[in-house]
Amino acid sequence: MDAVSFGSVSFAYPKSEYKALDSVSFGISKGDFCLVSGASAAGKSTLLSLIKKEIAPAGELSGEIEINGSVGYLRQNTDESIVCDRVRGELAFGVENLGKSSGEIELLIAETAAYFNLEDKLNSATDELSGGEKQLVSLASVMMMKPDILVLDEPCAYLDPVSAERFANMVKKLHSELGITVIMSEHSVDLLYGYADKILLLEKGSLTFAGSPEETLSFLEKERNPMLAAVPVQFRYRGKELNYNKISESGEIPETALNAKRLYFAYNKNNFVLNDLSLDVYREKINAVIGSNGCGKTTLLKVLSRVYKPYRGKVNSEKLSMLTQNVKDLFTADRCGDEVTFGEITDYLEISDIKERHPYDLSGGQAQRLALAKVLQRNADIIILDEPTKGLDAVLKTKLGKLLKRLCADGKTVLLVSHDIDFVGEWTDYVSFMSEGRIAVTDEKRRFFSSLSFYTTSLSRLSRGRAVCSEDVCDE
Numbered sequence: 001m002d003a004v005s006f007g008s009v010s011f012a013y014p015k016s017e018y019k020a021l022d023s024v025s026f027g028i029s030k031g032d033f034c035l036v037s038g039a040s041a042a043g044k045s046t047l048l049s050l051i052k053k054e055i056a057p058a059g060e061l062s063g064e065i066e067i068n069g070s071v072g073y074l075r076q077n078t079d080e081s082i083v084c085d086r087v088r089g090e091l092a093f094g095v096e097n098l099g100k101s102s103g104e105i106e107l108l109i110a111e112t113a114a115y116f117n118l119e120d121k122l123n124s125a126t127d128e129l130s131g132g133e134k135q136l137v138s139l140a141s142v143m144m145m146k147p148d149i150l151v152l153d154e155p156c157a158y159l160d161p162v163s164a165e166r167f168a169n170m171v172k173k174l175h176s177e178l179g180i181t182v183i184m185s186e187h188s189v190d191l192l193y194g195y196a197d198k199i200l201l202l203e204k205g206s207l208t209f210a211g212s213p214e215e216t217l218s219f220l221e222k223e224r225n226p227m228l229a230a231v232p233v234q235f236r237y238r239g240k241e242l243n244y245n246k247i248s249e250s251g252e253i254p255e256t257a258l259n260a261k262r263l264y265f266a267y268n269k270n271n272f273v274l275n276d277l278s279l280d281v282y283r284e285k286i287n288a289v290i291g292s293n294g295c296g297k298t299t300l301l302k303v304l305s306r307v308y309k310p311y312r313g314k315v316n317s318e319k320l321s322m323l324t325q326n327v328k329d330l331f332t333a334d335r336c337g338d339e340v341t342f343g344e345i346t347d348y349l350e351i352s353d354i355k356e357r358h359p360y361d362l363s364g365g366q367a368q369r370l371a372l373a374k375v376l377q378r379n380a381d382i383i384i385l386d387e388p389t390k391g392l393d394a395v396l397k398t399k400l401g402k403l404l405k406r407l408c409a410d411g412k413t414v415l416l417v418s419h420d421i422d423f424v425g426e427w428t429d430y431v432s433f434m435s436e437g438r439i440a441v442t443d444e445k446r447r448f449f450s451s452l453s454f455y456t457t458s459l460s461r462l463s464r465g466r467a468v469c470s471e472d473v474c475d476e
Contacts, residue, residue: 001068002027003149003181004051009063011046013361016059018353020046022205023063028183030068030148033175033195036185037216037230038202039393040365044185047202048073048153051183069148069181076154076364077326078134087129087137088122094145108144116140116170130294132163139170150174152184154364157390158325160292160419168192187393188420190232201227229394233422257283257382257413258304258320263313265303273299274310275437281317281382286404286414288424291434297417298325300434301386304415318413321380325387327371331359340373348403349373350396364391372400376407383407385416389423401427425449 005027012019021043028034036044050056050065052073075081084090091109100108113119116136121129129137135155142150152171156164168191175182186192193199199216201209209219217235220228228236258281265274273296281287289297302308304315305322324330333339337355346352349369354362359370368391375383383404389397397420404414404427418424424431425445432442433452441448 001030002066003030003032003068004028004183005064005066006047007064007066009050009061009065011050011057011059011061013057013059016357019205020059021050024202024205024207025063026200026207026210028181028198030181031179032197033172033182033192034184034198034200035189035192035196036183036200036202037189037227039204039227040369040391040396041204041363042202042393043205044202045076045153045363047200048151048183048185051149051151067149070145071149071151072142072145072147074135074138074142074150074152074155076157078131078138078158081138082126082134085125085127086122087118087124087126090126090137090141091122091144094141098145112140112144116143130163130292131158132160132166132293135159135163135167136170139167143174147180149181149183152182152186154186154391155184156186156188157364158293158387158419160290161421163293164188164419165191187230187389187391188422189230190234190422193232193235203227226395227393229398254282254285256280258315258317258415260304260315261313263300263303263315264311265299265308266311272311273437274303274313277313277434277438279432279439280442281413281415282430283413284408284411285429286408286416286427287430287432288428289415289417289432289434289439290419290421290424293419295434296437297434298386301384301415301417305384318381320382320384321375321378322384323371323375323386323388325390327367328360330371330374331367334358336362336370339370340377345373345376346370348399350399365393365396368392369396381411382413382415385414385418387418387420388416389418389420397423 006024009021009024010019011021036047038044046057051067052071055073082090084093088109091112092105095105095108113122118137118140121133126137156167159167171182172195174180193213196213198210199213200207201216209216217231220231260277260279263274263277264272266272277300289300291297301322303310305320331339336357336359339359340346342352342355349372351366351369354366359367362370372388388400392400401423408414428445430442431445431448433440
């Protein structure tokens, strides 16, 4: 008996002109680890939400859905799901309604905290946790309910590479040790692709393929499907020769479009998030800042864009426009067509069909692209982007990279913060590493990544630190 089965399931959101899912049929065996893959707005989140009937969206549903077992569901954005101000309360929140005694609940909290290595966080405020810690607490809270089926919707979207690896390893541990069924969507699947038992490939609401990782790779290669770019490089280039390029040693330093000197900023007195930070952002280049969750990257962008005023220090810059991490903050209208002028940029970003929809009814990837179009139409000299690839599939990431390159060629300057190390490694020019509220180093992209072991690209790992260039993934 399958843990989850869909039989000719179709679904359309209210007042929508198209089906988010169209005659989707599949079965997932008990104990399987299933990855749900597909382009942005392919229907992944809709499919996952229908598995958990308590959160299933309103709309027109047809077909048969059979769920055998209890379902635990983890959202992409933990800030939207955490409800308690302390970790202990967050863990207890769900089970308190199950009729258990206080002693049983305390024992369950103690056991769960030990398993997830959260014992020293039980009395911590949830709003003071890092992104990785919040996601781990949310996962632990779901597992307190002892679900038979664990559903995760892009759980690593907001995590830095080290935190994402820790989270993925915890999910694999839960799967292997507890034998639960795991169904997960994730655009960056490097850590889980080879581990999966089955991959479901969605395209515009239809299921185009279901099979093992190897079978999925063969299908994508045979069909020359653009989603091949989403397959981790270690699988795509297995047994293939890679070309190694010499790292640039030009030593040329471009002009700066933005300069920050000795910035200090704190939300709480004597606890500085930015601590004597200095940064040069180079003109007509794509500049990136990477670093762990909680190191101050988003705060830095807000200080540079004058959302926050630094306690000390100075920022010199040209006119700028910023894409925030929570893109819904940018939306003020009830219709996408009133948010931006639809035309060349919306066509390029593949969102021409959302003009009449409400911005809050969009998928994560569609909302991201709408917000990006709004930022770009302000025609600022400096474009600041906080996690711009969040919610974008591999094909759209490539389009975004090409767009940013074109903007720089037209005289614009780009500064972005991202946990998507492979995107940074492929498309940026200069990279800075941020730690403890400071910029530790800024260097040319290839020289930068060749010096790192953990915060480095997949291709650099394969080459043991040498800069790798493959004709379809590396610019000359």
